[in-house]
Amino acid sequence: MKSLRKYSIPFTGLALGKHDFDFEVNNSFFEEFEYSLVKKADLKCTVKLEKQETMLILNFHITGSIKLTCDKCLAEYPETVDISEQQIAKFSDEEIDEDDEIITLGKNDHEIDISGLIYEYINVAVPFIASCGNEGNTSYCDKDMLAKLNSLTGDDEGNDDAPDPRWDALKNIK
Template structure:
């Protein structure tokens, strides 16, 4: 039995009318898909198949939450998912997915495995940049970013965002003694010389 055999819809054996299927996706599904972005999931999948003789109308509703890594601080980021995928399926001579609205599968296939349709639909809900809202990132990592950022090597938009993050961190009442840098007394003496001039 394959990893995704649970996601096979028995199209040929469906009678004319509406049929419903439910699935729950967790971390294992995305590990099996070898997903680099999705680290955990709690998703409910509701599939409605309307069989119309030689045409099948599929509607896949996906709701729940996935866990990504924040691009800024690398902590877990919970991302809500609420999306729908709609496609028509019909039997034909060969497999053909040239159209976004119609999928043609070989007459010899009794089942349609929708695991990859589900995965692609979830993956398309992930934004290009996945980051925590301002002020919600890991404070220790944010202070390291501030310390090591190279001026001039970031875009204006990213620079403004970084300044907002830094201001937010600096304006919090949380004192983090680990982030206080001790200074070398030799540098302190040199600074005094510079101040006197």
């Protein structure tokens, strides 16, 4: 978790107004999360922080590519991502139930850790079905795997042509 320390923004010394922060998100970032969907990435995260008297408004813009495994041919391929999200952090002396929309910062807090937010935004951007694109026509596709898969599904279709003799006996019942 020490490597995630660089994803903290100290806000106590910042003047009121807008401030920009840039972060590199790569393989070492995702190594800190054991069950991450993403293991390899080359991303740039720009955070535009607007400090106000009672809250912080964080606007995230994450661009780059992540390496995913195609669900069909099992080849690794790059998926381009372009994510824009906003998070609000409110200053409060009393404990308020945290929810996904507002983070509560106490009077003793002097920095905000955004590593968890970056991690969530990237993992939510992963497509439900990972596909390397135009099947068999990209340089990433495993053509041998696709050929094997097509031959297996072709054999199954061939078996459907031969009727099961048990069904013939049932047809005579009519």
